[in-house]
Amino acid sequence: MINSIIFILLWAGAIAFFAWNIKKISRNIKLGRDIEIKDNKKKRWGLVLKIAVGQSKMMKLPISGILHVLVYAGFILVNIEMLEVMIDGVAGTHRILASIFGFLYPIAISSFEFFALFVMIGCIAFLSRRNVMKVDRFWKPEMKWWPRLDANLILITEVVLMTSIFIMNASDYILQTRGVEHYHEVGSFLLSSFFVPMLQNLPSETLILIERTCWWLHIVGIMIFLNYIPYSKHFHVFLSFFNVYYSKLEPVGKLANMPSITTEVKSMLTGEEPPMDEDGEVEAFGAQDVKELTWKHLMDSYTCTECGRCTAVCPANLTGKLLSPRKVMMDIRDRLELVGKNIDKNGPDFTDEKSLFDSISAEELWACTTCNACTNACPVNIDQVSSILELRRYIVMEQAAAPSELNAIFSNIENNGAPWQFAQDDRMLWADELYMNEK
Amino acid sequence: MPENKRKIEVPVMADLFDKGDKPEYLLWVGSAGAFDDRYKKVTRAFVKILTHLNISYAVLGIEEDSSGDVARRAGNEMLFQMQAMMNIETMNAYEVKKILTCDPHAFNTLKNEYSDYDGNYEVIHHTQFLQQLIAEGKLSINSDIYKDKTLTYHDPCYLGRANGEYDAPRDVLNAIPSKKVEMKRNKSNALCCGAGGGQMFKEAEKGDKEVFIERIEEALETKPDIVVTACPYCMVMMTDGLKYKNKEEEIKNYDIAELIEQSLEL
Numbered sequence: 199m200i201n202s203i204i205f206i207l208l209w210a211g212a213i214a215f216f217a218w219n220i221k222k223i224s225r226n227i228k229l230g231r232d233i234e235i236k237d238n239k240k241k242r243w244g245l246v247l248k249i250a251v252g253q254s255k256m257m258k259l260p261i262s263g264i265l266h267v268l269v270y271a272g273f274i275l276v277n278i279e280m281l282e283v284m285i286d287g288v289a290g291t292h293r294i295l296a297s298i299f300g301f302l303y304p305i306a307i308s309s310f311e312f313f314a315l316f317v318m319i320g321c322i323a324f325l326s327r328r329n330v331m332k333v334d335r336f337w338k339p340e341m342k343w344w345p346r347l348d349a350n351l352i353l354i355t356e357v358v359l360m361t362s363i364f365i366m367n368a369s370d371y372i373l374q375t376r377g378v379e380h381y382h383e384v385g386s387f388l389l390s391s392f393f394v395p396m397l398q399n400l401p402s403e404t405l406i407l408i409e410r411t412c413w414w415l416h417i418v419g420i421m422i423f424l425n426y427i428p429y430s431k432h433f434h435v436f437l438s439f440f441n442v443y444y445s446k447l448e449p450v451g452k453l454a455n456m457p458s459i460t461t462e463v464k465s466m467l468t469g470e471e472p473p474m475d476e477d478g479e480v481e482a483f484g485a486q487d488v489k490e491l492t493w494k495h496l497m498d499s500y501t502c503t504e505c506g507r508c509t510a511v512c513p514a515n516l517t518g519k520l521l522s523p524r525k526v527m528m529d530i531r532d533r534l535e536l537v538g539k540n541i542d543k544n545g546p547d548f549t550d551e552k553s554l555f556d557s558i559s560a561e562e563l564w565a566c567t568t569c570n571a572c573t574n575a576c577p578v579n580i581d582q583v584s585s586i587l588e589l590r591r592y593i594v595m596e597q598a599a600a601p602s603e604l605n606a607i608f609s610n611i612e613n614n615g616a617p618w619q620f621a622q623d624d625r626m627l628w629a630d631e632l633y634m635n636e637k
Numbered sequence: 638m639p640e641n642k643r644k645i646e647v648p649v650m651a652d653l654f655d656k657g658d659k660p661e662y663l664l665w666v667g668s669a670g671a672f673d674d675r676y677k678k679v680t681r682a683f684v685k686i687l688t689h690l691n692i693s694y695a696v697l698g699i700e701e702d703s704s705g706d707v708a709r710r711a712g713n714e715m716l717f718q719m720q721a722m723m724n725i726e727t728m729n730a731y732e733v734k735k736i737l738t739c740d741p742h743a744f745n746t747l748k749n750e751y752s753d754y755d756g757n758y759e760v761i762h763h764t765q766f767l768q769q770l771i772a773e774g775k776l777s778i779n780s781d782i783y784k785d786k787t788l789t790y791h792d793p794c795y796l797g798r799a800n801g802e803y804d805a806p807r808d809v810l811n812a813i814p815s816k817k818v819e820m821k822r823n824k825s826n827a828l829c830c831g832a833g834g835g836q837m838f839k840e841a842e843k844g845d846k847e848v849f850i851e852r853i854e855e856a857l858e859t860k861p862d863i864v865v866t867a868c869p870y871c872m873v874m875m876t877d878g879l880k881y882k883n884k885e886e887e888i889k890n891y892d893i894a895e896l897i898e899q900s901l902e903l
Contacts, residue, residue: 258826451799452749456714460754463718484712513829513852518845565842568710569794569829590712603839604711611716615702616668617838625699626647628670628677633642634685634903 205287205417212421219428223500226538230493235444242443245579250442255577259507262327269320272313273356276363279310283417293370296384304385307367311389314360321353321360328353335506338515340525345431345504352423352432359419366412368393369405378402434503438578441501444494445579450570453587459483484591486553488534491588498580499531508572508582514565521565523572523582529557530585554589563589564601645688648695650731661693662761663728665738665747668703669869675876676869679739682898683763687737689903690775694737700727706742709750711835718754721746725756739763739894741795741868742833748800762796764867764893768805771812780900783815786862788896791820791852791875792827793868806867809893813900818859828852832870853878857888864890 248254253270256263282295296303328336328349336346367390373381397405427433458481465471485491508523509515515522533554540548563586572582594600600608607617615622653660664687670680687694705720728736736758738744748760761769770776790810796802803824810817822828831841831848841847853875856864864879866872872892879885891899 449745449749449800451745451795453709455750455753456718459714459718463715463722467719467722483714511826511828513831513848514842514844516828517831517841517848517851519842520844521842561842564835564839565844566834567794567829567831567836567848568834570798571794571826571829574798574825587710587712591714592712594712595715600711600713601839604713604835607835607838608708608711608713608716611703611705611708611720615720616672617703617707618668618672620672622702623699625666625671625701626649626696628666628672628680629645629647629684629696632645632647632681632684633639634645634688636641636643637689637903 199290202288202290208418208421209284209287212425215425216428219425222538222542223428223433226534227493227496227500229489229534229537229541230491230496231489233492233494235494238447241447242445245445246439246443249445249577249579250439253577255575255579258575258577262324262505265320265323268316269324269356272315272317272320275313276310276317276360277420279307279363280420283413287417292380292382293384296382301385304387307384308388311364311367311387314363315389318357318360321356325350325353325357335510338506338509338522338524340522340528341504341506345528348430348432349504351426352430355419355423355426359416359423362412362416362419364390364393365397366390366409366416368397369409369412372398373402373405373409376402378406431502431504434501434578437497437501438503441497442579444497446581446584450573454584456483456591482592483595484593485585485588486555486592486596488530488537488554490592491530491585495530495581495585495588496534498582498585499527499534501578502527502531502580503578504528505577507575507577508580511571511575513567513569513571519562519565520559521562523586526558526562526582526585527580530554533557558589560593560599563593566590645684647684649698650695650733651698651700653695654731659732660695661735662695663731663733663736664694664696665704665736665740665743665760666696666701667738667740667743667869670739671701673869673873675872676739676892679869679872679892679894682892682903683737683739683894685898685903686767686776686894686901689901690770697727697731702727704740704743704746706746707835707838709746710833721751721754721756725751725754728756728758733758736760737763737766739867739869739892741793741799742870745795745799762802762805762867764796764806764809765802767893767897768808771809776812776897778813778897778900780902781814782900783813783863783896785816787816787818787860788813788863788865789818789820789856789859789861790823790865790867791830791856791871792824793866793871794827794829794833796867797827798825806865806893809897810865813896818861820855820859822855828855830868830871830874832874837870837873847881849874849878850881853882857882857884861888863896864888865893865896866890867893 253267256266285294286292299306327333367387370381371386372394374383427435482490488496504524506524512521512523540550566586568583570583610617610619614620648660666680669676702724703720705717708720709717736747741762744760744762747758788810790806792803828851829848830852864875866875872890876890879888879890
């Protein structure tokens with residue numbers, strides 16, 4: 199009885215805290231400029247199935263792709279068992295589904311054990327890739343102590359959670375065979391039976407203690423994990439589905455239009471006064487801070503799980519330049535978190551006189567070739583190029599601080615219609631004295 | 638006039654329009670195609686092909702203006718939209734429907750971005766056009782001048798990743814008897830030449846290598862006789878790369894249009 203109450207209270211607390219954090223993140227994302235993405239629902243669901251659920255882009259790097267599927271699918275399937283755990287926890291029963299499913303029950307639990315094993319294999323492989331093999335993309339400069347620890351914490355937690363399942367099942371089985379009260383016979387489980395020899399000399403009281411500890415460890419572990427995620431890069435387990443749904447569907451090479459500029463340019467070309475904005479607010483050209491990016495840019499930053507596949511294919515990064523698309527995503531997210539905290543503390547109108555340019559330098563931004571290798575590589579369809587471009591737009595149009603060589607081509611384009619300093623009237627010189635063989 | 642040669646008078650839209658003619662295609666030459674000494678040769682090669690096949694086309698000539706692609710990617714949206722609207726006004730006045738271009742950047746901008754300002758055209762990259770002509774049997778190559786040559790093709794970002802066109806250039810190359818070898822990073826994984834997004838016109842940021850050197854080294858691994866490109870920026874970068882490696886004598890850098898021109902002995 200008392201256990202059930204504790205169980206229910208713990209879950210209520212865990213869910214409430216999680217909801218509170220989700221609300222905050224969602225508030226932060228909504229700080230972004232509004233854009234409407236409501237088209238092509240069918241196509242978007244298709245993408246979610248293929249890229250988010252089906253992990254298709256993960257397979258571009260098959261080793262980490264397959265390992266990730268083991269962990270991802272395994273973790274979801276293992277947690278089907280949570281259904282039973284929840285009922286047992288609330289009702290104070292023990293393995294209640296065994297009586298319903300009969301001989302299928304040990305088969306089901308044995309399969310879950312296999313999934314748990316997959317998760318463990320995946321996580322241990324991931325840990326060794328990060329810490330032993332030291333795969334380059336996990337050791338780039340932006341991967342400071344926290345991003346590295348964050349990744350390791352998640353992987354270690356998952357290994358602990360999965361181990362607890364094995365030990366719990368093994369002790370349960372021994373207690374069953376001893377006919378200990380409460381532990382009715384439900385059959386043996388395939389993988390945890392390997393743990394039985396290790397435990398079978400222990401007295402029943404100790405085994406009950408171990409079994410209960412593992413049960414609670416698993417439950418509380420999941421609760422902690424759930425509430426750790428909003429503070430971690432691991433938030434992608436939720437957001438990637440949304441982020442893929444809101445993917446850019448237009449050709450990769452198309453950049454987002456700026457309607458505010460269209461109005462101005464039209465009035466410049468026609469000589470008519472531009473229509474006044476309804477609320478008279480002057481919109482900044484480009485972005486210097488998170489609020490000037492769109493909510494989709496901000497969602498991108500929260501979805502990023504710092505895998506670094508973008509940075510690993512970035513031509514600028516590959517050749518030793520400062521630019522790392524992953525760092526740009528991390529910087530936007532960290533800045534957004536800070537802006538959010540400031541709002542919590544000091545109200546919605548607070549400004550700290552800082553901007554994205556405090557963490558993202560012009561040198562990084564100008565190294566981008568807009569080649570879209572990063573967006574192509576991203577397993578969750580983040581559009582790094584789009585965020586980089588918004589910052590460039592601000593530098594050029596609000597700060598008038600483009601590199602001088604670019605200012606030179608701007609004036610060439612303006613004055614003679616080409617990035618080079620040639621007269622527009624010379625545009626046909628290439629066609630002079632053009633002969634071909636008579637055929 | 639050179640012997641056995643035919644002079645090509647490149648048709649200009651304004652002249653045709655005065656005569657009440659309307660060509661099927663506008664050939665968008667692009668700033669590089671008009672002014673870059675190396676890429677002018679590509680423009681000329683493509684024009685020879687068009688003439689040879691009696692394609693109905695014209696250019697805007699001195700009425701053509703920078704597409705604005707570089708300006709936009711360098712963050713100058715104001716300038717980009719001005720360029721776009723001026724070009725659209727010109728093209729719409731000539732009732733342009735279909736556009737051919739050798740420049741993947743212009744291809745991308747005209748095809749995907751001009752539509753936001755009432756510029757709606759069917760835009761065709763020259764490799765797509767050549768692919769189509771070959772598929773329809775209007776263009777076939779019997780020459781074996783490249784039979785013993787190894788060709789490696791560098792995907793331009795704005796044709797490849799930006800617009801998903803990986804097959805057209807390869808189909809055209811496959812129609813030319815020759816040996817083709819892919820670079821390690823190709824198609825959607827191809828490495829950029831380093832010139833896009835305005836980089837072409839400025840010093841690269843501090844690093845330990847130029848992007849074009851990284852790319853040419855990868856091209857050289859295929860032991861090519863010819864590095865094939867389909868973009869004016871890529872051509873500049875790959876040529877620079879070959880020069881940097883002192884290979885410009887033994888290894889050539891050609892655009893796909895030039896390979897066709899040479900194969901047809903135009």
